[in-house]
Amino acid sequence: xxxxxxxxxxxxxxxxxxxxxxxxxxxxxxxxxxxxxxxxxxxxxxxxxxxxxxxxxxxxxxxxxxxxxxxxxxxxxxxxxxxxxxxxxxxxxxxxxxxxxxxxxxxxxxxxxxxxxxxxxxxxxxxxxxxxxxxxxxxxxxxxxxxxxxxxxxxxxxxxxxxxxxxxxxxxxxxxxxxxxxxxxxxxxxxxxxxxxxxxxxxxxxxxxxxxxxxxxxxxxxxxxxxxxxxxxxxxxxxxxxxx
Ligand code: G1P
Numbered sequence: 001x002x003x004x005x006x007x008x009x010x011x012x013x014x015x016x017x018x019x020x021x022x023x024x025x026x027x028x029x030x031x032x033x034x035x036x037x038x039x040x041x042x043x044x045x046x047x048x049x050x051x052x053x054x055x056x057x058x059x060x061x062x063x064x065x066x067x068x069x070x071x072x073x074x075x076x077x078x079x080x081x082x083x084x085x086x087x088x089x090x091x092x093x094x095x096x097x098x099x100x101x102x103x104x105x106x107x108x109x110x111x112x113x114x115x116x117x118x119x120x121x122x123x124x125x126x127x128x129x130x131x132x133x134x135x136x137x138x139x140x141x142x143x144x145x146x147x148x149x150x151x152x153x154x155x156x157x158x159x160x161x162x163x164x165x166x167x168x169x170x171x172x173x174x175x176x177x178x179x180x181x182x183x184x185x186x187x188x189x190x191x192x193x194x195x196x197x198x199x200x201x202x203x204x205x206x207x208x209x210x211x212x213x214x215x216x217x218x219x220x221x222x223x224x225x226x227x228x229x230x231x232x233x234x235x236x237x238x239x240x241x242x243x244x
Contacts, residue, residue, distance in 0.1 A: 001125045001175075002102045003041035003049035004095045007034055007061065007109035008082045013225055022057040023223050024109035025064065029236040031244075032064060033222055036236075037107040038071055039244065040173075044121040046105055048075050050098040052091045053109075054082035071244060087194025089184050096181040103128035104180065106197075108172030108221075112232050114239070115217025117173060124175040130209025132175040133157075133201055135168045136219045143224050144169035145198040147212070154205060154212055159190070159198040170201065171219050 011018030017026055024034040034051075041049055049068065053061055058081055068077035080094040092106055105121055117134070124132050133154075135147055141164035148156045148165045157170055174197065183203050187195045204210040220232035 001044075001046055001121055001128075002099055002104050003044075003046040004092060004099070004104050004106045005034070005037055005041065005049055005051045005109055006088055006091045006106065007051055007053040008055070008085055008088075008091045009223075010055065010085050011223065014223060014229065017226070017229075022053060022055055022060065024053070025057060025060055026222075026229070027233070028112060028222050028229070029233040031236075033112075034061070034065070034109050035244065036112045037109050038065070038068070040111075040113045040117060041105060041107060042071050042073060043116055044105065044118045046121065047073060048078075048098075048102075049073060050078040050080055050095045051109075052080045052082055052094050054085060054091075085194075087189070088197040089187055089195035089200050092197070092200075093181060093184045093195075099178060099181065101178050103178055104176050106174045106176065108223075110221055110223030111172035112220045112222055112236065113171075113173070113215075113217060114219070114235070115215075120213050121175065124211075128175075128177050130177055130207070130211060131180065131201060131204040132211040132213065134171045134173050134213050134215040136171050136215045137167045138169040139167065140224075141167050141169060144221070145201070146170070154210060157198050157201050157205065159196055170198070171215055172221065173215075174201070176200075 007024040011023030147168045222232040
């Protein structure tokens with residue numbers, strides 16, 4: 001399993017904080033935001049990781065993270081540059097050569113997870129077909145990709161629904177088979193002109209190849225709003241001593 005850490009986008013929901021830096025470099029309590037998802041990947045046993053970013057601050061990720069050795073990565077961290085903010089699925093497509101024949105764990109650089117995903121990663125690695133997503137109940141479903149369940153199966157995922165049919169958000173961690181890059185090539189831009197990760201999930205759903213887990217630990221999307229950034233920082237402040 002290889003890891004893909006997505007740190008693109010323009011971060012408009014966090015203006016003015018993101019006017020002069022990349023959202024994923026902002027502090028979450030005492031660490032830059034990107035540290036947390038990177039550690040989630042490393043802790044899950046993923047040793048080869050590519051970070052995809054864009055905009056005017058790409059070089060700062062290199063200065064901050066370098067080879068990733070500090071995080072325990074044995075192979076140097078790889079980097080890709082997204083020239084335009086064309087969406088999460090587009091950012092993913094830039095990692096095609098890096099991934100090769102390997103299944104991938106994609107994580108959004110603003111997603112902060114309180115518990116390990118190692119078990120799910122190991123389970124998917126043992127049978128890397130289709131895709132796996134993680135669901136978590138939220139109280140503001142219009143801000144996320146929202147899944148509707150029927151008889152224990154996902155029947156639909158809608159990106160930021162105006163009239164949500166459930167409170168189950170698809171969190172920003174996705175496990176994919178190696179053929180996901182072929183799926184991304186079939187996508188059309190959404191109304192906001194982006195290739196949506198939700199469309200990748202819906203592709204697998206239509207094929208009957210979308211697995212899911214209810215994520216039990218703490219989950220926060222620190223990029224969702226200024227108040228989410230504060231709430232996630234307050235949560236992390238209570239986590240106690242960490243090694244990096
Ligand atoms: C993205 C996805 C959304 C998902 C969310 C989780 O939204 O498009 O489906 O629920 O991440 O953080 P974004 O926050 O990038 O708008």
